[in-house]
Amino acid sequence: MLLMAIGTALPAEAVSESELDQITERWQISVHALNEVNCASCHQESESNAFVANPSYESCQSCHEDPVDTFLLGKHGIRLLEGESPLTPAMARLPMKHDALTKEMNCNTCHDVHSVDTVQAAVDACLTCHNDTHSLTYENSKHAELFLATKELPRPGPTAVTCATCHLPRTGFDQSDGTTLVKVNHNNTYTLKPQDRMVGEVCMNCHGVEYAFNSIFDPELVKANFDRPPALSLETFDMMRAAEKLRSGNPSDEAE
Numbered sequence: 001m002l003l004m005a006i007g008t009a010l011p012a013e014a015v016s017e018s019e020l021d022q023i024t025e026r027w028q029i030s031v032h033a034l035n036e037v038n039c040a041s042c043h044q045e046s047e048s049n050a051f052v053a054n055p056s057y058e059s060c061q062s063c064h065e066d067p068v069d070t071f072l073l074g075k076h077g078i079r080l081l082e083g084e085s086p087l088t089p090a091m092a093r094l095p096m097k098h099d100a101l102t103k104e105m106n107c108n109t110c111h112d113v114h115s116v117d118t119v120q121a122a123v124d125a126c127l128t129c130h131n132d133t134h135s136l137t138y139e140n141s142k143h144a145e146l147f148l149a150t151k152e153l154p155r156p157g158p159t160a161v162t163c164a165t166c167h168l169p170r171t172g173f174d175q176s177d178g179t180t181l182v183k184v185n186h187n188n189t190y191t192l193k194p195q196d197r198m199v200g201e202v203c204m205n206c207h208g209v210e211y212a213f214n215s216i217f218d219p220e221l222v223k224a225n226f227d228r229p230p231a232l233s234l235e236t237f238d239m240m241r242a243a244e245k246l247r248s249g250n251p252s253d254e255a256e
């Protein structure tokens with residue numbers, strides 16, 4: 001029924017019948033359809049029942065409070081929180097893809113809202129806008145190699161490192177197995193400051209602390225998106241080891 005309503009409410013030239021069919025097909029095999037989230041869940045104002053042609057993040061809010069809250073706190077979403085126009089690549093200081101300059105940031109910018117395929121959202125979506133050396137070299141990294149090899153639905157697996165793994169980190173353990181991280185922190189600024197926050201929140205799920213620090217604090221390696229092992233050896237660690245030696249100057253330790 002609503003499908004028809006959407007078809008007729010939109011200007012005929014805006015969405016063709018075949019486009020509508022394609023949207024419906026993508027939705028039919030999505031997690032949303034499985035969970036009975038239908039066209040009306042997003043395209044109908046809950047109070048007034050008014051039809052919404054281009055739903056914004058408000059339409060996701062009732063079901064996805066946490067992604068919305070965190071998205072609005074990061075660089076990507078903060079303009080919306082402040083009631084300003086959405087962020088676009090044209091406003092950026094960082095290099096951006098030329099044909100994306102007018103693309104407006106919202107939930108649907110990374111998520112195809114009709115298929116909600118999170119694999120596509122984790123790398124491909126980012127690269128429709130980001131165009132700096134770090135972003136572009138990701139594909140040369142071991143992390144990318146692993147992601148390509150293990151690409152799995154519905155979400156990237158715990159061993160694959162995508163742009164989102166580092167910049168939209170997962171938190172919160174699944175109660176059923178106690179190991180899978182389920183919630184995605186959509187604040188894309190969160191892991192950048194302070195600089196070592198990403199070490200604890202992300203890298204140490206897989207790497208040792210020293211390996212991670214030596215990687216993160218090497219600007220060349222960050223620029224190259226970790227496409228080689230760290231060459232740096234931070235003095236802090238040498239100092240920590242020296243301090244440990246001094247402190248452990250007792251017989252039981254010397255016996256080791």
Ligand code: HEC
Binds near residue numbers: 006010
């Ligand atoms: C999870 C929320 C959600 C569901 C479910 C959903 N939509 Fe949408 N839809 C959106 C959003 C957000 C947009 C606007 C942004 C975009 O086009 O990516 C949109 C855009 C559209 C458009 C305009 C596309 C264009 O190119 O202008 C059509 C038509 C449409 N939806 C039809 C449907 C139909 C039919 C269904 C059910 C089979 C459906 N939608 C289910 C969120 C949803």
Ligand code: HEC
Binds near residue numbers: 060062
């Ligand atoms: C009526 C409730 C409802 C609305 C509205 C809704 N969703 Fe969902 N969404 C769900 C449910 C239920 C799931 C499946 C369980 C889960 O992963 O939380 C889900 C899953 C998802 C997933 C994860 C897919 C995966 O593969 O794990 C994404 C991404 C998503 N929704 C995005 C959106 C966006 C973007 C909007 C708004 C445009 C939206 N949803 C609107 C209920 C909703």
Ligand code: HEC
Binds near residue numbers: 074
């Ligand atoms: C619509 C285009 C677009 C898409 C898609 C997009 N971004 Fe961005 N992103 C931007 C813009 C614009 C900025 C602001 C850059 C600036 O001010 O120089 C930004 C900033 C960032 C920043 C810096 C945040 C800060 O606080 O300085 C990170 C990290 C980032 N994006 C990661 C990602 C990741 C990861 C993805 C995919 C999961 C992604 N982006 C998808 C446009 C986009």
Ligand code: HEC
Binds near residue numbers: 060064109164168182
């Ligand atoms: C910059 C790109 C980007 C934007 C913008 C974005 N998402 Fe996501 N989202 C992702 C990626 C990537 C994942 C999967 C990451 C993973 O599984 O490691 C994800 C996962 C999700 C999930 C499933 C995990 C969870 O925490 O429940 C939901 C639901 C979701 N997003 C909803 C939203 C909503 C609602 C918005 C708008 C407020 C939004 N997303 C905006 C990239 C984005």
Ligand code: HEC
Binds near residue numbers: 094192
């Ligand atoms: C293994 C973790 C990791 C992966 C994977 C990763 N990044 Fe980053 N990213 C970082 C670190 C660390 C920084 C630098 C933070 C700093 O300079 O303090 C950074 C910086 C950035 C910045 C610049 C922020 C600024 O203001 O200068 C953007 C944009 C960005 N990443 C986007 C991406 C995109 C897009 C991808 C995927 C194509 C990606 N990153 C993959 C860890 C990662």
Ligand code: HEC
Binds near residue numbers: 142146215
């Ligand atoms: C989900 C697990 C996981 C996370 C999270 C992760 N990595 Fe990795 N990383 C790996 C795996 C697996 C490899 C490949 C190891 C190998 O082939 O020997 C790797 C390789 C690397 C390499 C070496 C690349 C090469 O070519 O030898 C560097 C450097 C690195 N990671 C840094 C980081 C940093 C810094 C972070 C956090 C910002 C991080 N990783 C987060 C799993 C992870």
